[in-house]
Amino acid sequence: MRLDDLDLLIEEYNGDAVEFGDSNCDLSPTEERIRETECLIGCKLPPSYLWFVKKYGGGEVYGEEIYSIYPVLSEQSIGDVSYQTKWSRDRGLVENSDVVICSNDFGETFVLDSASPGEDGEYPVYLKAGASKKEYATSFGEFLYKRISNPEG
Template identity: 65%
Template sequence: MTSITELEKLIAEYSGNGVEFGTASSDLSPTDERVAETENKIGCKLPPSYLWFVKNYGGGHVYGEEIFAIYPVLSDLSVGDIAYQTKSEREQGFVRDSAVVVCSNDFGETFYFDTSTQDDDGEYPVFVKAGANEKRYADSFAGFLYKRIENPEG
């Protein structure tokens, strides 16, 4: 499993060179209340590595792909918010109710947590879906982010 320390080093190495994240002091870092509201809307607890990411970086992009964040206020205009995207994808039947959407791209791929399976650390595996094809992409959000930064093609 990818450690937070390994991920921090990789983010620092690629920052400004394909990786554009905020900071812990940015207005995008969610409050505990917004985290709880988001978890209520999506029907599950968010995994620790995802919460670490949004608390430390607020959100951002990896090679132009937005990693869905927790917006300060959820509205119909919050298209980059994890709850907004998850609700929309579920309602349209693109993902099942146990999926929490974390990223999608111009290649028609949707990356999501499979909340039906959780490890001892509270992490969910991340799957990638393209059309009817789905496969496991990473063991955790940290693993997903590491893989997207280090090898965006795979």
């Protein structure tokens, strides 16, 4: 998955299916916040996820929030990737190696599996629904591409 192709898809669907910020918005995380987030979740974030939060800050695909890195972490930061990950881990909803990136109204949660890094530093994305967990994408970039281009699958 080339990020240039993903960028074109995001541009094509912007304002329709995709509501993202941009690199000029105040949502793009600082390097300090990225390091703090990685410390909180216990793993490095993959390159395609970092590309997304640095370029777009965060946003939604078909109304589903893609968890980002908030400028300041607080108890009100429910859309922050570290908040969602720690909350889900504390309740036994995900494995300690999972990083929660999105959830929806159907009880589905998308997670990065940091226990299975690829040579490129990317983690596979799994779809969890109850006790079921199946691979959805090979990387965060592919996850975004699939969510935007095929919201049903």
